[in-house]
Amino acid sequence: MSRNLYDLIGLIAGICFILALKGLSSPKSARKGNLIGALGATIATVIVFFYANDGKALNNQTLILAAIGFGVLVGVPAARKVQMTQMPQLVALFNGVGGGAAALVAIVEYLKLGDGATVSVVVATVFTVIVGCVSFSGSIITFLKLQELMTTRPVVFPFGRQIIALTLIGVLISGGWVIASGGTTPLLINGLLSLIFGVLFVLPVGGADVPIVISLLNAFTGLTVAASGYVLQTTLLIIAGTLVGASGTILTKLMAEAMGRSIFGTLFGAFTAKAQQSSGAADTRPVKSGSADDVAILLNYAQRVVIVPGFGLAVAQAQHTVRELADLLSVKGVEVAYGIHPVAGRMPGHMNVLLAEANVPYEQLVEMEEINPTFPQTDVVLVVGANDVVNPAAKTTPGCPIYGMPILDVSLAANVIFLKRSMRPGFAGIENELLYEAKTTLLFGDAKDSLTKVVSALKAL
Amino acid sequence: MSRNLYDLIGLIAGICFILALKGLSSPKSARKGNLIGALGATIATVIVFFYANDGKALNNQTLILAAIGFGVLVGVPAARKVQMTQMPQLVALFNGVGGGAAALVAIVEYLKLGDGATVSVVVATVFTVIVGCVSFSGSIITFLKLQELMTTRPVVFPFGRQIIALTLIGVLISGGWVIASGGTTPLLINGLLSLIFGVLFVLPVGGADVPIVISLLNAFTGLTVAASGYVLQTTLLIIAGTLVGASGTILTKLMAEAMGRSIFGTLFGAFTAKAQQSSGAADTRPVKSGSADDVAILLNYAQRVVIVPGFGLAVAQAQHTVRELADLLSVKGVEVAYGIHPVAGRMPGHMNVLLAEANVPYEQLVEMEEINPTFPQTDVVLVVGANDVVNPAAKTTPGCPIYGMPILDVSLAANVIFLKRSMRPGFAGIENELLYEAKTTLLFGDAKDSLTKVVSALKAL
């Protein structure tokens, strides 16, 4: 296959990727978009077999095909079997291996070129190795955090910032060393330091900020792919990598904005955060806590109930139970809707996926802007493991971490029920005044257990 | 200047153009966007002097500079002095000369290359000449139509479609001839036929559809610029031309959609249109026509008045008088707002420009979506030279030409006053039932005259 034909087909694959991202940006075309992306990737993979070795069978072709087969055998079942609540960590893992692959590609090409590599190629190689390794090890840490194989809290260590800064300097110096002198050892050291930097860089990030970091590492991996495209002079890799790099950057920004965080704050927040003021005075105030029966009665006689799911619902994996409750209420003639806050849960849009998986009808999922005007006509709001997204402090307390974030105005409803395990605050670490209001009832316990009890109580009524 | 440096700076200019289009797409940044575009164009123009003749003064440099000076002397005053109502035709004219310039560039390069031109270059040349000439002559015709130097009605002639089709075939054949045999004569014939085709192609378009055609020709010119960029191997021209071609195409589609037309229908509608059914029965029905004094009284005792300007306001150039009236009412304590329909006037957004020119405060200009809910609380709607954009047939009469177009729901207000010259229908040629309703008062006459009378009457009250 001629270089021209190869590039031409590569261009077609690149356009598939553009169309894929375009499709993925709109709910109607999202699935088709993803398929177009898969088509582009397939085209690109197939044609390289006809081009790379001038049309002859590739060197190591059997090994390559076996490796692809093995990758499919690992990747597809993982993607098929993962629970929806574990989606974030799977995406992190896939991203990490991609970054690792890009780094390896650059290394092998570097080994092969030896002293023949031009300076610009070496620079691109070093970039790929650094960013690919950071993406790889960083993603592994995010995976461990999300999978709760390690603490989800920010890991802070003495002189943390200094150590991170020193590692970064080491990465840059060893990178410069590779460019200046060439050779395998410097590249190895550079790669190792980059791996360490990736770990250190993600450790201080708190569990709830992890999705932003995943998105950022995703953008990083995109850029490494673009750089290895330059090393290999493959236009398709440049286009695909840059697309992902650019859209990933914007996406990271959008995500951070949606949850009222700055990207910088997310990454370095743990070291600079002032100790959370645990407004001790509040703790002594009385709250109205109820039993599952109380809650069942309140729900039973309501005309309209809005369910507000949050992070705690994902933790408790209570999506199926919540749906059972909603169905039961619907049968009893109660109007039920779900109020979905854009950043409720562990990832943006996570609630939609969780609830959709539990077969909650799409029409019952109502976005924040649309549900807010309906709260005054709502009898009961059932807040299942959510806190920040209904905290009025976002409107009333200038200076608090979530000030300015749009919230669900559940306090406008006649009654509010909170299902949570304790009086502990949510992710942002601030007291929720709503818990102390007269219209609020608290049902303590794991969301799934509590819901199961409420369902039984309702059936018994 | 090396080719690399030149291309690099050209790339910067290209990015300026992207940022310009981006800026122009949002009201806040539009003006800055335009300035960035001008910056890019300036950069591009300046650097070519340092590159084209390897850094030495260009051949014919004095002539070139004089030509640029002359162009500035013609273009700037025209742009400065034109009345806002004549904006569309000026844009058409500027577009036409751009297309003409692209065609000339391709021709000169073709003459210079002679037999040395590769096939792909000749193909690009022929494309540039055809499309550039069509854009040139077509734009001239749109100019003549809008400036009312010729009839604004669709010009239909016997066997019109056939003649147009034959000319197109001639254009294509002569184009093929150039590619096959080269030489100057074929190119000359090709250019002439293209000029003729441009004229024939625009003649059947009715006055109100002309903006769509201007936008289409604008996209065409963009593509010719891209093609001449290929002929001259200038990356910047390819980027700039393609950007304009693509964005112009989308814009044409958006414009046509906003006024409920298909692009195809616009171009060939005149030949296929069924004779407008002039529903004769309607003519005999009585209408309530009032005097300027009646209108003044109605307005004087209103609490809230909405002014709906349309095509007729532009024709009558009544924007300053309408503002006088609005100011007078405001002083008298009447709440005044303007309801702006997206396709009222001669071009999309034309009303905003006209009224802004008359110093109507920006806040009083209310878009359709926002003004519609306020009509039930409105006492008087003053419809100044508008018709289709308030015609309820768009909602009630399936199959009529404007069916499905969103309209201003003025019939929800307590009183409606129409300022128009006759009972003739608007652009779409359909009867407006609203004119016969009990709540409607008609004040016949030129909008500017009528408004002047109303203002005097109001002052006398």
Place this chain on the structure above:
Amino acid sequence: MVNELMSNEIALLAIFLLSIFVGFEVVSKVSTTLHTPLMSGANAIHGVILVGAIVVADHAKTTLEISLAITAVILATINMVGGFVVTDRMLQMFKGKAKQNKVKGEDK
């Protein structure tokens, strides 16, 4: 074989296709109010054909070539300079109340 360079034709094609996407995406959400200034601004941008006109005017040898090229320079300049000026004038009028009083239109 990999590590050859991309051909010029393919590079131009890639640039062309990517520019199409950029052009499409950038304007696809524009509000109707801005259609006219956007059209006019895009119109000014293609006035950059002036660059091409200057290049061919430099190449031009015969009187015919020179006169055609110089005409192209004039036309392109009118397109470009006039286009940007008229767009700016249009957009100037979209400003809020605050700045409006100082500019009083030259319209009759």
Place this chain on the structure above:
Amino acid sequence: MVNELMSNEIALLAIFLLSIFVGFEVVSKVSTTLHTPLMSGANAIHGVILVGAIVVADHAKTTLEISLAITAVILATINMVGGFVVTDRMLQMFKGKAKQNKVKGEDK
């Protein structure tokens, strides 16, 4: 002088810059609901590094090179194939009521 060809470096730079704009523009208006699938889909797209991995696996001579390259092929395949499959699974769940009854999740 004009009519030379563009250099390879400049062409790649132009492609890179235009791709940045396309990437930015295409996703800049996405609704929060789709952030997660979009991230996951973009993630799958960069799995196309598989192409690069195959190329270097073809080049590879020494055992070290071959084993690194084959590892890259495996990792890239997981990224690409797994990414598209998981994104599809996620998006499948966004469907309306009509189609929902036939798929019952494999979640506990």
